[in-house]
Amino acid sequence: MRKGLAFMMVLALGLDAVAGEITVGFAQLGAESMWRTANTDSIKGEAAKRGIKLIFSDAQQKQENQIKAIQSFIAQGVDVIGLPPVVNSGWEPILREAQEAGIPVILADRTVDTSDDSLYVSFIGSNFIDEGKNSGNWLVRELKAKYGEAKGEVFELVGTVGAAPAIDRKKGFEEVIAQYPKLNIVKSQSGDFTRAKGKEVMEAFIKSPEWSKAETKIIYGHNDDMVLGAIQAMEEAGINPGKECLIIGVDAIADAFEAIAQGKMHCTVECNPLIGPQFYDMVEDLVAGKELPSSVYSNEGTYDYYCAAALLPWRRSLY
């Protein structure tokens, strides 16, 4: 009886192999934001499109749930495991378990702290430093086109203190503008990535002597929500945001596209949650026995007032 079962299992596995079906386990972090929901939809949708069998789990922002999910993926013998780690430490034992079972792990959007890089095969996600650089580059191009040289006073809305996107988006942006001595950050305060704080900080900026002195006013926000709050603050103070300043945000949420289309904002740099296609490209390469680069950055665009209005319906349909 047992032999028969084993035989049937081998047969079943064999059939699977014949059909060439790939099984992927994805230990999603949770559903804490609209960004994450879009990320989940992309992972699920692309799997269905390619005929890849996806075993999906939602960890509700808890590391122990993610570890449990990976344990069950190992038990089910998936081909590849995808993991966006909720925190960056404490992953070595479970990653080692996966390694011993011969299952490669691809990290998504965040990395882990480990002394042994061989515990995962690759990383896919956003490069926050590049997002900062994209913002800076767009700004420099725009200033050169408008005024002939890159000069101006930047009022920066920083994200939550200590958060990786806030640190890196600042770093990337500063790297670019450091090459232009007439382009400087004159005020930099944290808006906690929220609309309410973004508005409150902007109200203070508007009333500062730096604001009255500034000739070319530039607002750079580490996310679109803070920028949208800041736009409200300007409008309530009787400032025309689109005419009197240059305004840049990061994330490329649909509301930002709408603000750009209405002429209240100028540019938003994408932080792409739709990593599904690139993720499964990596999975298929792995299964085909190809070597993966140690990290793959998601394709991220920059959307400004030339294209945002036309792209708004498309963006709304995404998330």
Next chain:
Amino acid sequence: MRIVGIIIFWLAMVVFLYGTRRSRNVAFWPLLALACLLLFNLFFTQQFYRLELREGSFFGIPVPQLYGVPIDILNHASKVGILAIGMTLVIAVGGIDLSVGAVMAIAGAMMATLSVQLGVSPAACIAAALAAGLAAGMWNGFLVAVMGIPPMVATLILMVAGRGVAQLVTDGQIIIFNNPILTSIGNAFLLVPVPFLLMLLMLIATWITTRGTALGFLIEAVGDNEVASSRAGVSARTLKFLVYVFCGFCSAVAGLVQTSNIRSADANNIGLTLELDAIMAVVIGGTAMTGGRFYLASSVAGALLIQALTTTMYAKDVSPVVAPVPKALVILAVCLLQSERVRRLFIGRRGTA
């Protein structure tokens, strides 16, 4: 317009002088710190007192409005101030309410969702949001007063779950609304911001109900010694329940103000960690965490101090990485000054005899 700033400054000084005459008044210490901060800004922060008279709007009616940094402080302090009014009474009965931030999110989510997705009239939206706050308060009151669960645990439940409820109401989206009445609550002016007037109104109403009657005395009795006051005939349970309901109501009002101010219900972030600011305001105001004596106006002064500190950090462009340190130092100083023992060190035993 600098004159207006100087007038404000002298008003603060009058409070200061009044306080020194009656330094036993607990509101003195937060107001002293506030006066020092305003003095500091007069000398060291450019344009801090630059006030302008502009054309504002009060629910569509054009009215004059003041415009300047001090007005921003009044505007933004009102959220924590309103929360602190409810929180003061809860702490006075020996409790605590950790769910105020989450209740703000629920109220805001209710208002925005009803208005945008169901097209409900503004008055009904506001009523529903306030009702949600009352219901949340009843839930907390039920757990604490009837079921006897420790307040820290009982209100923690709603603090965690409440934000989930708000997310459920908004379906995880940030809901933007444009109804002129709903967007006016947090943005209207009658010379000063309406949220500030709302806070004053609630302060006065609460003060009259608690201090104009025996209610405040009964609350203090329950907070001092629940068993003794029960034996003496005070219905401690009912009183505790009502205090939590009132705190839920205050949270809902604060939620409406905040949601209206940014014209959108951001269930994920509205009121996040504001419960701690509210508790801080109450503590700065001199109400003891163990319950008993409570000081409403003093709590509101505490809220003003917290916001004045935050705004000063923005104005001085203190790096957000280090900004919490000077804030903590000022608050620490106020708390230390309230301690009888520390004051004795300065005044000497003679002064307090």
